[in-house]
Amino acid sequence: MMQRLAAIYRKELKSHFQSVTAYVTIGIFFIITGYFFVNIFKFYNLLSLQSARDPSIAESLNIIERVMRPLFSNISIVLLLVLPLLTMRLIAEERKQGTFELLLTYPVRDIETVGGKFLATLTTFAVMLAGTLLFPLLLSIFADPEPGPIITGYLGLFLMGCMFISIGIFFSSLTNHQLVAGISTFGVALLFLVIGWASPFVSPAASKVLLQFSLLKHFESFAKGVLDTQDITYYLFTTFFFLFMTLKSIESNRWRS
């Protein structure tokens, strides 16, 4: 089991780092997150200058609240844009080329194929995310942020990435067209992100349900430095759900093709 999964993992990881798309994607990710970081940090500096004159501002000058939390929510938006670009080709491209057919006639279980592809993309994503650790490191030169919320925040982003990637693989397994896969992933992930916005306008019961689905709602605890099993379960459950659906979709493809 492990040898085959590892083989697929290595091949996918290599093709991520061989393709121009991946480098462009990762490059854009750093440029945008860096841009956000600089701006958020400048704003924070502005506030701290003002606080010298107006002590009432000083109370709200928590570096976690003012810098890391906005940075986390910005990163999550950028991930929403960037991860579908990494996931869209995973299965769609192989289906189009016909190599997927051949892969399915080797003694490889579907779960090994999906697992290898998922973990390879997750690794690429982890590398991307690790790159943004530069920002809290820079912060710690100027100030002394608490490590707790930063660690949990990163864990939250990582789990959110797992979820986006599993949605991405699922849509990639549904079609031969990478672009269709990418756009659908973006659409569905965006829906998970904004679904909570409707909660004030519906009945209390429905609002509760909507919030249960909301990706942002479940991220709040992480950003505050709290590990809530319910929130961790939410991300893990959706991830496994979409991976499971991917297996089902590959299975049903055999019937249709």
Place this chain on the structure above:
Amino acid sequence: MIQVENLTRYYGHTVGVRSLSFEVPRGEVLGFLGPNGAGKTTTMKMLTCYIPPTSGTARICGFDIVDEPMEVRRRIGYLPEKNPLYKDMCVREYLRYVCELKGVSRNRIKSETDRTIEQCGLEPVPNRLIGSISKGFQQRVGMAQAIINDPELLILDEPTLGLDPKQIIGVRQLIKTLGQTRTIILSSHILPEVSQVCNRIIILNDGELIAIDTPENLRSRIGKSSVLRLTLRNVPGSSKAGEILAGLDGVISIRNGPVDSDKVHLSVESKPGSDPREMIIARLVEERVPILEIRSEELSLEDIFLHLVTGEES
């Protein structure tokens, strides 16, 4: 080796193949022949466990393709019709990857890769990107991935598709060599290829099996007589040759062909199963008519094919 029982596949309402049953003994090279859309690829996709049958089943090496697909997949090598390959991988790197996927143990991967590279004649290109080598070499890479881990059964879907004549000969030679030690199923539109390479032929049409037999039996089954073409030197005695030969055993009729200044052409139709060549030669030597050429013109597979598929006489 392979037992196929009532194998049926529908694509929605379209028939892929219908109620196919046949057996393939170990070591046989079996050819699938049929026009476009006959169901050759569909049958192969089912035997390789890529698509499940709508009904019926098949057993390969004793394992059921529906119930034990993993066991079946361990024992087959498959070259799909379009020969899909990862264009951005090197030949050797790709073959190593296939070794890993097929579960070749770590310490055998290198020797297995080297063996297939050598056997498929890939020595000139092992470190080139697959996308950058010629179609002939790509086809060999396709064959190489199929024979990795020495599967008992090879399933090759139109292995010579789109190659130039020289490459076709090369790939056919490779198939012949591989066929000496393995069971092979291959499909083709090229009829001489099938008759050259295969022990038995299955003719499919519209998803149904029309005939399964050896190339020779298929010929005689149509029950047509065979024809001998004779070229004689134009000497005084040669004008009588036709009458003389007409009286021989096994000869049905004689047709006089064109007469040149120095040659006479004759066609001799003989009864099915009889071979009057020796008698003809002996008689003509007796009559002192020099023979320049004697050629037996067998029914071509094209004729058989058209006859079976369309019922048309050619």
